[in-house]
Amino acid sequence: MARPLTLLLVRHGQSEWNAAGLMQGQTAHVPLTPLGHEQARAAAAELAGLSPGALISSDLVRAVQTAEHCARATGLPIVTSPALREQGYGELEGRPSRELWDIVDWTDPHWSAPGGESLAELQGRVGAFLKHLGAEPPADVIALVTHGDTIRAAQAVVAGLGPDAMPAVTPPNGTVTRLELIA
Secondary structure (H helix, E strand, O other): OOOEEEEEEEEOOOEHHHHHOEOOOOOOOOOEOHHHHHHHHHHHHHHHHOOOOEEEEEOOHHHHHHHHHHHHHHOOOEEEEHHHOOOOOHHHOOOEHHHHOOOOOOOOOOOOOOOOOOHHHHHHHHHHHHHHHHHOOOOOEEEEEEOHHHHHHHHHHHHOOOHHHOOOOOOOOOOEEEEEEEO
8 A cells, every 4th residue: 555755855055045035956065044044054953853764865065055954953964865856957057046937948848958958858857756765765754955946847747747747946045845645
């Protein structure tokens, strides 16, 4: 019989590139700002009250720094996974976000920047991760520290939606989104 699996998706705290309005994607080295650390501590406190049994994080610095706060609050070890990385924006990474809104068709789920990944590819990666997690869950309640587009992709996967129907709203930095997955 299928059993419910609770996923607590934590979006990393504000990073230096969030604050500067730059596209991050899978750029690995971008750290949290002081505000980002505050947001991460607040998310960690909320997470501790929800009693996760496992903590899995994207391996990008901004997510790992957030996960470190979560680990201190929950007493859980951090397991990292590249499957939880943000959508790869390839050659657009490091460029100002505002200048890209008018030149990129963000509504096309199959479009990708040179060297990047499409929303469809992101959703496929996240879907494969969630399928594996559901088949071999380390706990009934799992905290996943990740990124905005990755959370949107997870929401679409759990709801059975395609990449063209992915939720349009990205959760704010340092927030916890709860999803129920039937494993």
